Amino acid sequence: MQQSLIQALGIINCTILKRLKDKNFEIVHCSDDWFYSLAPEAVGKKQFEFGDSSVYLTDFFLDAEDFWQIGNDGQIQSGVWTEQSQDKLLRLEAIAAVSKGECYLVINNLEVEYAKQQKTLQVARELLISNDKILAQHEYIHERLDEVLKQNLDLISLQEPLKKIVESANFGILICDAQLQPESQNPNAYSLFEINPKSTESSPVGVVLDLMQKQVAEFERVLQTGSRWHGELFWHKPPFTSKWLQLALYPVKDENGNTQHWVFIFSDISKIKYLLQRNEKLSLYDNVTDLPNRQFFWQELENSIETDAPFFVLYIDVKHFKRINELYGHLAGDHLLVNLAERLLPLLNKEDICARIGGNEFGILLRNQKSQQHCIDFARRMIEAVEKPFYNDLKQKIQIGINIGAAHYPADASDSEELMKFADLAMFAAKTSSKSTLKFYSKELKDASQKRLELEASLRYAIEKEQFELFLQPMLDLNTGEIVKAEALIRWRLDNDVLVSPDEFIPLAEQTGLIVPIGKWVLSKAGKMLKLLLQHKSNLKISVNLSPRQIADRHLFEFIQSVIEHCGIPAKNLELELTEGVLIDNFEKVQMLLQEFRKLGITISIDDFGTGYSSLAYLQKLPIDHLKIDRSFVHELDVNESNKAIVLAVIAMAHSLKLGVIAEGVETSEQHQFLVSNHCDTAQGFLFSKPVPFDDFCQQLIKETKAKN
Amino acid sequence: MIQKKICLLGASGVGKTSLVKQYVEGIFSEKYLTTIGVKIDKKQVDLGVEQVQLMLWDIEGIDRYCGFQPKYLRGASAYIIVTDQTRSQSLVEGMEIHRMAREVSDVPSLLVINKCDLEVAWHWTEGELNGYSKEFVGCFTTSAKTGEQVDDLFKCLAQISLK
Numbered sequence: 001m002q003q004s005l006i007q008a009l010g011i012i013n014c015t016i017l018k019r020l021k022d023k024n025f026e027i028v029h030c031s032d033d034w035f036y037s038l039a040p041e042a043v044g045k046k047q048f049e050f051g052d053s054s055v056y057l058t059d060f061f062l063d064a065e066d067f068w069q070i071g072n073d074g075q076i077q078s079g080v081w082t083e084q085s086q087d088k089l090l091r092l093e094a095i096a097a098v099s100k101g102e103c104y105l106v107i108n109n110l111e112v113e114y115a116k117q118q119k120t121l122q123v124a125r126e127l128l129i130s131n132d133k134i135l136a137q138h139e140y141i142h143e144r145l146d147e148v149l150k151q152n153l154d155l156i157s158l159q160e161p162l163k164k165i166v167e168s169a170n171f172g173i174l175i176c177d178a179q180l181q182p183e184s185q186n187p188n189a190y191s192l193f194e195i196n197p198k199s200t201e202s203s204p205v206g207v208v209l210d211l212m213q214k215q216v217a218e219f220e221r222v223l224q225t226g227s228r229w230h231g232e233l234f235w236h237k238p239p240f241t242s243k244w245l246q247l248a249l250y251p252v253k254d255e256n257g258n259t260q261h262w263v264f265i266f267s268d269i270s271k272i273k274y275l276l277q278r279n280e281k282l283s284l285y286d287n288v289t290d291l292p293n294r295q296f297f298w299q300e301l302e303n304s305i306e307t308d309a310p311f312f313v314l315y316i317d318v319k320h321f322k323r324i325n326e327l328y329g330h331l332a333g334d335h336l337l338v339n340l341a342e343r344l345l346p347l348l349n350k351e352d353i354c355a356r357i358g359g360n361e362f363g364i365l366l367r368n369q370k371s372q373q374h375c376i377d378f379a380r381r382m383i384e385a386v387e388k389p390f391y392n393d394l395k396q397k398i399q400i401g402i403n404i405g406a407a408h409y410p411a412d413a414s415d416s417e418e419l420m421k422f423a424d425l426a427m428f429a430a431k432t433s434s435k436s437t438l439k440f441y442s443k444e445l446k447d448a449s450q451k452r453l454e455l456e457a458s459l460r461y462a463i464e465k466e467q468f469e470l471f472l473q474p475m476l477d478l479n480t481g482e483i484v485k486a487e488a489l490i491r492w493r494l495d496n497d498v499l500v501s502p503d504e505f506i507p508l509a510e511q512t513g514l515i516v517p518i519g520k521w522v523l524s525k526a527g528k529m530l531k532l533l534l535q536h537k538s539n540l541k542i543s544v545n546l547s548p549r550q551i552a553d554r555h556l557f558e559f560i561q562s563v564i565e566h567c568g569i570p571a572k573n574l575e576l577e578l579t580e581g582v583l584i585d586n587f588e589k590v591q592m593l594l595q596e597f598r599k600l601g602i603t604i605s606i607d608d609f610g611t612g613y614s615s616l617a618y619l620q621k622l623p624i625d626h627l628k629i630d631r632s633f634v635h636e637l638d639v640n641e642s643n644k645a646i647v648l649a650v651i652a653m654a655h656s657l658k659l660g661v662i663a664e665g666v667e668t669s670e671q672h673q674f675l676v677s678n679h680c681d682t683a684q685g686f687l688f689s690k691p692v693p694f695d696d697f698c699q700q701l702i703k704e705t706k707a708k709n
Numbered sequence: 710m711i712q713k714k715i716c717l718l719g720a721s722g723v724g725k726t727s728l729v730k731q732y733v734e735g736i737f738s739e740k741y742l743t744t745i746g747v748k749i750d751k752k753q754v755d756l757g758v759e760q761v762q763l764m765l766w767d768i769e770g771i772d773r774y775c776g777f778q779p780k781y782l783r784g785a786s787a788y789i790i791v792t793d794q795t796r797s798q799s800l801v802e803g804m805e806i807h808r809m810a811r812e813v814s815d816v817p818s819l820l821v822i823n824k825c826d827l828e829v830a831w832h833w834t835e836g837e838l839n840g841y842s843k844e845f846v847g848c849f850t851t852s853a854k855t856g857e858q859v860d861d862l863f864k865c866l867a868q869i870s871l872k
Contacts (some may be wrong), residue, residue, distance in 0.1 A: 055749045055764055059783070079778070080746030092746075114745060121774060122743045128772060129722045129796065133830075136797045140832050330798075331805060351802065393809075593861065 006105050019068060019103035023050045023061065032170055037085035038092075057094060057107075064096035068103040080110060088343075097296040104138040109590060124287060126622045131257045132273050136246045137171060138265045140228075145175070149252040171267040173203050178259050179328055180223075184454050192268055208247070208264055211235060217420035221428055224453050226251045231294065231358060231421075231703070232269070244273040256463050256517040269394035286356040289341040297355035301416045305409060311405050312375045314364040316382075317425035317431070319401040332392040336400070343385040349380065363423075372408075372440060379438035380405050387436060403430035407441040423450055426452055432511055452609075456512055458494075461507055463517050467493055470525045471691035472542070474700060475662060475684040478676050485575065485703055486533075487684060488526040489691045490518070510547050511595060519550040520559060527567035527574075529694055534573065536701045543575035543605060548582045551589075557596050564600070571601035577628065579607045583618055598623040610646060619657060625653045626682075628676065631665025634685070638670045710753070712762045713864075713870040714784050718810060719791035720802040721770025724823040727853035728791065729767045732863050737854045744769045747781065754867040761867045779813040780783050786870035788814070788843070789862070793823045796832040802839060817869040820845040821862060826852040 015035040017025035023147050024619035038057060042526040048437070052058050060078040061176025067076050070251065078094035084618050091114035095106040145166075166173050170187030182205040188206035190197045211233045212475045222229045232247040247266035251259040273283075282434055284296040292300070304311050318324075318340070324368045326332040344354050344362065345428045357363040361545070366378060383402065390398045413419045422441035427450060430439040462468060468490055492500040511517040530542045550556055564571050576597065583590050585605070594604055605626035606619075610633055619627075629650050633643045647663070666685030675683055689700060717725040726744050730736050732751045750765045765817040768774045782788065783827070790807045793799040807818065820842055833841075842848040846869055 019840050055751075058745060062783075064781075082744075082746065082748040093746075118745055119742060121745065122741075124774060125721045125770070125772065126741065132796055132798045136831075140797075329801065329805075331802070 013109040015106075015107045017105040018108075019105060020047065022065070024048070025050065025105060028104070032109070034085055035107065037090070037509045038107070050116070050495040054083055056083065060094050060096075064094075064105065068098060069097050070624055071098055071101065071103075072098070073098050078113065078567060085653040092657075109343065111202040111471070116694075122184050126274055128287065130269070134171070134246055134269065136269070137169075138246075140250065141166070141169065141171075141173060141265055142250050142263060145173075145263050146250065146252055149175070149263070157373065171265060172204060173207075174208060174263070174264040176205060176262045178203070178261070180209060180262060180325050181691075185262070189266075192266070193235070194241065194242070205264075207235065208233075208266070211245075212247075212249075219423045220421070221424055223430065226253065233266075241269075243268050244270045244393060252520050256460070257513045258460055270351050277523065287550050289337050289339050289356050291354040292353060293364070294355065294363075297353065297357050297365075298354075298416060300353045300365055302583060303584075304367060305416060306416065306418075308410075309368055310370045311409050312364075312366040313409070313419045314366060314375075314379070314424045315357075315405040315407075315420070315427040316364065319431075319436070320401075324398060326398065327469050328392050328398065332398070334397060335392065336390050340400075341384060343388075344382060347381050347385060349494045363420075375406055375440075376438060377406075379406070383436040383438075386608065401434075401436040403427050403436070404438040405430055405441065406438060412441050417440070422446075432507075454509060454516070455508055457510060459512075459514055459518075460491075462492055463514065463521070466521075467495075468518070468521060468525075469493055470529065471693055472529070472678040472693065472697040473684055473691040473698065475543075475682050476688050478672075478680055478683055479637045482708075483537070483540070483701060484544055486684065486697060487577070487691075488522060488529070490522055490542045490543055491691075506547070510549050513549060514554050515547050515549045519547065523560060523563050525568055526569075527563040530566045530569045530573055532694075533698070533701070534569065536705070539573075540701075541573050541575050541603070543577050545577045545607065545621060546582070548579075551578070551582050551593065557593060559601070560597075561600065574605070575603045575605055575625075577605050580609065583622065587618060589654040594623050619653075619659070624659065626660040626662050629680075631685075634665045634671055634675075635667070637674055638668065647680075648677075648678055651678055654693075655679070710760050710762050710802045711762055711871070712765045713786040713867065714766060715866050715870065716766045716785045716788040717766055718768055718780055718788055718803075719770060719821075720793075720796075720799045721772045721775075721805075723770065723791045723793040723796075723799050723803075724765050724853045725770070728821070728823065728832065728851065728859060728862075729765050731819050731853045731856050731859050733765070735855075735856070739854075742824050752863070754864055756864070756867055757869070758872075761871065763863060763867055763870075765863075766791060772803070777806060777809045779809070782810060782814045782816075785814065787817045787819070787866050789819045789866065791823050792839055793824050794822050794850075795824055795827050795830040799835065800831065800833060800841065805843075807844065817846040817872065819869070820848040820868065821852045822848065823853060825857060826854045827849045 003395060006478060010505045014029070015027070015031065016029040018028050019025055021687070024047065027042065038054045039050055040053060041047065041051050056078070065075060075095050075097040080091060080093050083090040083092055093108045093110055095108070097104045097106060109603060155638045158211050166184070166186050167185060169188055171185070172192050173186045174182060175184040182203060185204045187197070190634070193207050194201055195204060215233055216228060216229065218233065224433060228248070230252050233245045233247055236242040236244065245266045246269045247264060250263045252261040252263060253259050284293060285291065286293045300312065319332065322403050324336060336361070341354070341356070345667055348354055348364070351367045353365040355363045369375060371379070384403050386400060390400065393396060405423045405425065407413060407419050407426060409419055409420035412422050426439040426441040429445050430437045447505050450664055471491050472486040473489055474483040475487060476482065477484045490502055492505055506515065509518050524543050526544050533540050564574065578590070591655055597604060601627040604623065605628050606624055608630045609627040611630045627650060633646050636643050638649060651661050660681045662682040662684065663680050664684055666672055666675065666683045666687045668687060672683065692700070717729065718724055721743060722741060726742070726748070727737060730734040730738070730752050733752050744767060748767045750767065750783055752763050752765065754761045754763055766781060768781050771777050783810055788810060792803040803820070810818070847865060849858050849862040849865070853859065
């Protein structure tokens with residue numbers, strides 16, 4: 001290339017060398033003297049042999065030589081390095097290139113680009129470090145406070161070292177009771193808001209609650225559902241003071257899942273914001289995923305409303321993201337978010353917007369859309385894309401799901417706040433499904449959500465007031481006709497004596513985690529009943545259902561062990577019932593847990609068998625004792641040939657695996673006869689007895705004994 | 710004289726450049742200036758029986774803006790993982806970098822807990838730190854600002870690089 005041409009083209013400050021042979025080059029272009037500090041041997045020469053003045057370049061030659069030897073057209077780069085010349089630092093990058101059979105070495109002086117890049121990276125990294133520190137501090141203080149507050153429901157006994165941390169923390173810490181009345185506000189919280197601690201007019205809690213009510217669309221839902229929230233707030237005190245705050249809000253719950261305290265932890269991030277403002281990309285984009293951030297999303301939402309064209313706001317939440325972070329680490333969590341964003345973007349039209357609006361939350365604006373069907377199709381594509389497995393650096397497979405809530409402009413709301421609030425509410429409703437689901441906002445959904453909240457509050461009240469009763473449904477040995485077991489079934493009796501069916505409240509209890517205290521109550525009560533029943537019949541068993549959430553509770557085994565000891569009952573008289581879904585969801589954990597139960601002598605039956613995966617593979621690997629054929633198969637046994645075939649297959653399979661078979665929902669003598677003829681071991685159903693209170697069940701046992709004698 | 714390549718690895722902002730600057734030039738600057746790419750400095754170490762020329766590869770902090778580049782470890786005789794005791798995350802990231810480095814290199818390595826002139830603000834317990842240190846030939850608690858343990862660190866690096 002002609003030197004004049006290179007100059008005319010304004011090609012950057014570089015040196016171009018043509019390779020003659022190993023380390024021997026001819027200078028094609030040399031724009032400045034800096035090159036000679038890398039190759040002093042080239043001074044005054046057209047051709048020269050490279051020495052070892054630059055360690056980095058010498059190292060690069062190893063790759064470059066290989067590349068030149070292969071001889072295919074193309075280039076490889078060395079990466080940026082810094083070289084000390086006599087009086088200044090050189091920022092360089094080398095390129096080994098092959099063009100039409102000729103080999104070249106280009107060395108670029110990147111002084112200007114380096115300075116630009118450093119400026120951006122400097123801001124980004126300072127931000128990253130400050131953010132890191134704030135998050136780590138918040139997380140640490142939260143964990144410690146959570147631990148202490150759970151043990152000590154009042155703050156008087158706050159441990160001394162923790163008290164010191166709270167008081168001297170350089171961020172605000174507020175502790176409120178369940179009704180958001182302040183219990184503790186640390187000195188920094190006062191100074192952050194420039195409030196005199198003696199002031200009776202305002203308090204840090206008052207300011208924070210006011211800011212959240214005005215700036216956080218999800219606030220009401222967060223409070224009502226006892227959820228966590230973290231994000232940014234802007235505080236302005238006229239005339240001149242304003243601050244950006246990063247705030248984390250955590251509920252502290254007691255063992256019954258009731259919120260006892262709310263902890264607010266917040267830091268002044270105005271400095272970070274200032275740094276961000278120096279760079280528009282950083283201020284409006286999320287630095288993990290490179291997607292627009294919450295601020296940008298709100299701006300776009302406002303803009304969309306102004307254009308008055310119909311659109312959907314989608315609020316997307318990654319299911320169980322906290323668990324992913326805990327299991328695989330935050331880096332893997334970040335990596336997953338990046339991959340997730342990469343999968344979502346290709347699904348959008350160019351006028352749509354996808355932003356990261358929270359830790360594991362994304363917002364999408366589907367513009368120019370009127371029809372729900374379009375939104376449904378879009379959500380389906382999104383779910384398909386997201387449900388393909390992700391892999392972390394260790395090639396471990398990570399599978400995720402998403403909850404999607406959608407609100408429509410202008411059908412559902414015409415201002416940004418309401419739209420976000422409604423989309424959030426719909427997303428929260430979608431959470432009730434264990435699978436990835438889309439829910440649209442509707443008036444019914446709002447009412448259902450309200451009803452659900454009321455039911456949840458009643459359920460908490462029921463736990464507190466012990467409004468539950470435990471009924472027993474006999475299970476009969478089909479050979480002898482004797483009662484051999486009883487299934488413990490919970491009932492909820494309201495103040496007005498109305499009984500609420502478990503179908504109505506168990507799913508909600510499962511979803512809110514209230515199933516854990518309720519399940520504990522059932523186990524304790526069943527233990528006490530069993531103790532008494534064994535006096536009537538020494539070989540009788542009680543079987544108790546366990547839900548997925550109970551299985552996930554790491555204190556379950558200890559608790560069951562303590563019930564057995566406390567009630568003084570033989571473990572072999574206790575049976576636990578699990579559904580197939582529980583086994584599949586977390587096979588290894590369940591396998592270990594069941595092995596522990598087996599060691600203790602507790603037997604296990606698989607409930608609703610036939611409705612789930614019914615895989616022989618897991619049946620063989622798990623220490624289980626019985627299969628319970630689901631009532632849906634028993635129900636139509638008289639008329640439905642395929643149900644007959646299924647029941648026969650289950651009995652044969654169970655017996656071949658040396659497992660007992662229990663048929664549920666037996667209502668007719670024909671069903672009974674079929675099961676007896678086909679060697680089913682045990683049965684329960686209205687034909688024999690509906691679930692009855694404890695005393696009635698005792699009567700049945702007494703009657704049975706009398707009849708025998 | 711024997712030349713040995715030593716790589717400095719770690720998250721961004723932990724003080725890798727400052728450690729080299731303190732060691733080679735005896736200078737420390739409070740101002741954080743992020744490194745891009747690589748800068749190589751040389752310093753001679755007198756081990757009594759032998760003189761070693763250390764080639765210190767100060768490598769850009771590994772974070773979401775810059776990934777781990779295995780090629781930089783080529784020909785290295787040892788590496789150090791630098792962490793900052795005011796940031797818990799720097800140790801988590803440091804251990805992750807160590808794991809990646811282990812995949813491509815089996816040279817000896819040291820764990821460096823830097824910024825010991827500042828108050829400890831991470832929440833790792835003594836036990837946890839001991840656990841992490843076991844994955845290294847040794848562990849140094851340094852301050853690039855005061856120079857504490859900096860010479861000892863590089864002397865140790867020179868020694869282990871010869872083994």
